[in-house]
Amino acid sequence: MTAVLAGLGTCLPPRVVGNRELSQRLDTSDDWIQARTGIHERRIADTGTTTVGMATSAADAALSDSGMADVDALVLATSTPDQLCPGSAPQVAAGLGLSGIPALDVNAACTGFLYALATAGGMLAAELAERVLVIGADTFSRLCDPDDRTTAPIFGDGAGAVVLRAGTAAEPGALGPFDLHADGTRANLLVVPAGGSKQRFSDNSHDYFLHMQGREVFRHACAKMAESVLAVLRVARLPLAGVDRLVGHQANLRILQTLAARLGLDEKHLVTNIGHVGNTSAASIPLALADAVDGGHLRPGHHVVLTAFGAGLTWGSSVLTWPPVRGNMQGHRIPEDSYEPVVR
Numbered sequence: 001m002t003a004v005l006a007g008l009g010t011c012l013p014p015r016v017v018g019n020r021e022l023s024q025r026l027d028t029s030d031d032w033i034q035a036r037t038g039i040h041e042r043r044i045a046d047t048g049t050t051t052v053g054m055a056t057s058a059a060d061a062a063l064s065d066s067g068m069a070d071v072d073a074l075v076l077a078t079s080t081p082d083q084l085c086p087g088s089a090p091q092v093a094a095g096l097g098l099s100g101i102p103a104l105d106v107n108a109a110c111t112g113f114l115y116a117l118a119t120a121g122g123m124l125a126a127e128l129a130e131r132v133l134v135i136g137a138d139t140f141s142r143l144c145d146p147d148d149r150t151t152a153p154i155f156g157d158g159a160g161a162v163v164l165r166a167g168t169a170a171e172p173g174a175l176g177p178f179d180l181h182a183d184g185t186r187a188n189l190l191v192v193p194a195g196g197s198k199q200r201f202s203d204n205s206h207d208y209f210l211h212m213q214g215r216e217v218f219r220h221a222c223a224k225m226a227e228s229v230l231a232v233l234r235v236a237r238l239p240l241a242g243v244d245r246l247v248g249h250q251a252n253l254r255i256l257q258t259l260a261a262r263l264g265l266d267e268k269h270l271v272t273n274i275g276h277v278g279n280t281s282a283a284s285i286p287l288a289l290a291d292a293v294d295g296g297h298l299r300p301g302h303h304v305v306l307t308a309f310g311a312g313l314t315w316g317s318s319v320l321t322w323p324p325v326r327g328n329m330q331g332h333r334i335p336e337d338s339y340e341p342v343v344r
Contacts, residue, residue, distance in 0.1 A: 002174045003121035003132070004167035005320065007068065008327040009061025010290045011054045011137075011159040012277065013045040019153065026149045033153045038253020042156030042278030044141045052082045054159035055137035056095040058286075061331035062133065062161035063096070071163065072129035074103040075120050077112030077136045077282040079311070080143060081105060084195070092135065102128075109190065110249045110310025111180075112136060112282035114318060117164070117306075118178045124166045135161040136282035143192055145209040154252070155210075156278030160286025172300060173323030179232040180316035186220065189213045190311035221255050221309040226262040228317040229307050236319045242303050243269060245292065245322075249308035250274035250284040259307075271297060281310070293327040300324045 018041040019030035034040055045054070055076055063069070074096075076089035089103035102123075108115040113136035120132040137159035144151040167174060193199055194207035202208065225248060233240065246269050248256050253274055260267050273291040280287055285306055292298035300322055307317040 001125045001127065001166050002169045002171075003117070003124045003164040004171050005162050005173040005175065005323055005325060006165045007062040007066025007163035008286065008290055008293070008325050009058045009063070009065055009161050009331055010287055010327070010329050011057035011061065011331040012043045012287070013049045013054065013157050015044050015046050016041050017044045022153050026147065026152065028149045028153065036254070037154055038272070038274050039153060039278050041276050043158055045139045045157040049157070050082050051078055051080050051137050051139045052088050052091045052095065054139070054157070055088065055092045055135045055161070057331040058137065058159035058161040059092060059096055059133050059135050061328040062163050064330070065326060065328035066163040068131060068163060070098055071101065071131040071133045073101055073120070073123050074098065074133045075106055075116040075135070076103070077106045077108065077116035077134070078138055079107050079109050079112065079281060080139045108310065108314045109312055110251060110279070110281045110284065111308040111312070111314035111316050112310070113285045114178070114306060114308050114316045115180060115314070117175060117318065118180060120164050121175055121178070124164065130166045132164045133161060134164060135159060136284070136286050138281035138283055140279070140281045143210045145206060148209065150214055151210050151212055154279045156280050158277060158280040158283045158287055160283045160290060162286060171323075172321050173325065174320060176319035177232055177235040178316060178318045179228045179235070181224070181228065181314070183313045186313045187311070189216050189220070189313065218252065218255060220313060221251060222258045222262060224313070224315040225259050225307045225309050225317070228315055229263060229305055232317040232319055233305070238303060238319060240264060243305055244302035245269055245271050245298055245304045247271040247285055247288050247292070247304060247306050249310065250277070250288055251279050251309065290327045290329055293325070294329055298322055
């Protein structure tokens with residue numbers, strides 16, 4: 001039994017924040033940000049737009065795209081849940097009118113969507129479900145110090161979702177092997193020090209923001225994703241020459257370009273949308289897939305490699321042959337007020 005991708009949906013908050021707006025309060029400029037990250041604008045969630053709301057909207061769009069009315073389980077990849085407790089996935093399921101199904105959060109930061117896909121694939125293989133919603137959603141702008149030019153220009157908010165159904169490995173859309181890793185010895189490279197059980201309270205407000213050692217993250221991201229891509233291709237018995245599209249976590253355009261160069265892939269094979277959405281953490285891969293489908297850059301039959309790297313440290317990859325999925329971007333923007341539950 002194999003997980004087969006059967007639907008794709010997205011959600012982005014309405015507010016667009018360009019580099020020029022950021023440069024009015026930060027010691028930076030549009031040219032500086034674009035040269036180092038490839039980002040010229042990002043979406044930022046306003047008050048009333050939450051991770052649960054965006055995840056629910058993206059999931060509803062994915063269900064609509066798949067033609068399915070419901071699923072048997074839901075896995076939400078996020079590092080920015082609405083509350084530390086309870087998890088956000090049950091609230092998303094309730095908002096979709098799917099109360100009663102198993103629903104869980106997966107926190108693997110920017111690699112979260114791949115971890116969630118693997119988790120859902122395990123549910124399908126174990127015959128715990130026949131259809132599973134997998135969502136990547138993050139409101140990472142709220143973990144960034146608005147006065148820190150090393151993080152504030154990078155992160156944006158959004159959500160993307162896919163519907164997986166049980167199928168066979170020979171079908172288009174079947175997820176191939178996974179290659180997943182973690183290294184907790186380098187957790188300090190990307191960390192929010194306060195807010196958890198280790199440091200629940202802090203007099204220093206900066207402890208509640210993301211701390212990032214950019215150069216080290218860049219170095220490890222390029223190396224680990226390259227190793228993971230090659231590893232998963234070996235298991236899948238797919239040569240590099242057979243890769244049509246490389247969809248990496250949209251952390252930084254220079255990281256993606258360096259990754260392609262290390263692998264010996266022409267940049268025309270890269271799928272990138274970081275320029276207009278920024279780094280959306282667990283949402284970045286499904287958002288990039290949807291933009292590529294919408295722009296005609298990703299078509300049925302393409303051999304696709306997915307890869308990501310994030311805090312933890314975590315990293316991983318997977319492969320699939322793209323199916324005839326159109327994608328649903330009707331939820332690409334949601335109202336600024338709270339998302340209304342779907343009635344099914």
